[in-house]
Amino acid sequence: MSKPVVAIVGRPNVGKSTLFNALAGEKISIVKDTPGVTRDRIYADVSWLDKDFTLIDTGGIEPESKDIILSQMREQAQIAIDTSDVIIFITDVKQGLVDSDSKVADMLRRSGKPVILVVNKVDNFDKYMADTYEFYNLGIGDPVPISASSRLGLGDMLDKVIEHFPEHAGEEEEDSRPRVAIVGKPNVGKSSIINKLLGEQRVIVSDIAGTTRDAIDTEIVHNGKEYVFIDTAGLRRKNKIKEELERYSIIRTVTAVERADVVLVVIDATQGVTEQDAKVAGIAHERGKGVIIVVNKWDAIEKNDKTMREYENEVRRVLSFMPYAEIMYVSAVTGQRLPKMFDMIDMVIENQTLRVATGVLNEILMEATAMQQPPSDKGKRLKIYYMTQVAVKPPSFVIFVNDKELMHFSYQRYLENKIRESFGFKGTSLKFFVRERKERDN
Template identity: 70%
Template structure:
């Protein structure tokens, strides 16, 4: 089951970013030490008691001038409506209920999304509670008094969020069909590829508006298998907002990747790999999704005998943190090699769900240790005892060792490479969890 997405919405300067940073703590989700992926505070994974969710920060999309305010508030609310399962509507007790709060409330009322009203900057309940009651006038239910900076009242607010999520979660069953998200920057050719994939001998089962994120999911059948194509930002333009702000398309992409099994990242051959492409690849890796890189507009490139190799090397260099990703060169416009995309998707889905027998795994581990001795530190050598696979999507292994701190990341990568050499696992990340186990007799 994908994590619920919760957006924080409100007019400027009510403390949205403070609330986001308080809830997110240090757990900023885009992999921080990955080359080419800047540390970005657009979204974060948050765990509250036994629940985890993805928090979207709509703070930062704030207008510089007052006449831009309404336009930005509207775009921010629309964005939250499209991607979120629940919205935290943040207000400011010090300023009281202002006209802009009523305007935000009107926008949120028009959505079918559950809303929890939070009143921020309540540093003292005794002092400010009479002012909190004024927020009942917004007609958005009970106002929850909080202080994002002092971390007061956050528990009650999150309990309310999970209460409304629970009420709204009952009707949806998990769909077992493989989900494919076709993502990339605006104007990279996502719509053209989807149309090509839906054409020819493919059977479209139905077009249904997705229940959770307002994304249009298209069901199609290829070689007897049904798939769900998740529509992202590029496929429809409900809003007339200019989408030159990359932040908007990234937030929609987060929602799509959250639900997908396999991500097809489209890159514009005429522009090369951009910083946003690297962010999306990092996000897919972080979420453990299968990954295919489709280099589109390949027909527009002047080529020689080495063009494909040179371009592949460049992608591998910039996206060095996803060396397992499959790469395919296509032209969605004229259909060049688009037929091969589904062959690749089928292969990645199989690899993403592959299980390896424990006996075979331990043979690989023993051979790997024989070929390259484990690292040692201060006379103490790392010992590898046993390895087993604990889950799939992505394939996840537990490796039992004598001392966790002796396991160097380079040796862990060496073990991963040995597994990949035997089983391939093209297109899917592999997770290896290190656990300590005392040796018998020690």
């Protein structure tokens, strides 16, 4: 089940990014070799008490004029309304209540989504308490005073945020149908693939002028089995600033990936694999989802006997951080190989949920350490006591060792390769946690 999504909305300079960074903290494990971990981070994983959620900063460009500020804020509020479960609406006690705050508050109120009204920069509760009451006028509930920079009041705010999470967020839901997100940069043929699988043209663009609603879920039945496809297509906004469009599509990709079991990263064969494809794929990789790289428009490529191998080498090179991802070559126009996609999805889900018995894991571990000795440093050698699987989706393992510092990345990768040799785990990343145990615990 996917984690709840919480979005931060507010005017420029009220402290959106400060709050985002305070909540995201240093906990963000940015995988070094994952591209697309953007300079301005847009999303982060946050835990409060026993709840995990994805935090999104809808921020972005800081415009000059008042009119533009309002239209930008409406845009950001719309993103938050479309993609999140709870919205944090942040205002500034020092600037007081501003006209654009009221207009955005109206939009948020009409959306029916839970909104937590936060008044920032209250670095002295006694001094500013009276000023926070003014924000009751927005009519969206009790203002929560905080100071993002001094980290005051954040606990109270988070308590309110998690009250609104769906009861069973994070627990398995009844719906056991495989959920498949189709992601990729614009015009790679995401919708065409879904239309071809459905066997009909559905219209994606909604009636609301200038907007297209968020990810559309489509049920597709194949051989009597139901699949839910989550499509992020339909972003066709004219004259939007490129950076902003990119930010918007990243937010949508994150929320679609979050809800999926398997992610199809669609690449346009005629354009080759690009940095932007790597960004999109990086999101699925960071989130530990099953991944299939779907090279579309394969019918449009001039081929000889080496074409596929050369293409695959190039895809593997650009997406080198996910060597486990499966690759398939399809054409949404001719329907070539599309039916095979379902077998591939089933296989990847099976691998995402595969559990390996501890005894078997430790046999592999013993064999692996016998074949290649664990590294040592200044005369101290890494000892690996045992290993056990602690989770699925993605399969996650804990390795107990005598000294975590001695566990080199390369040796961990070696162990991962040994596990993959034995069990395949095609199409899914594996997560490893290294824990120390003192000698005497043995």
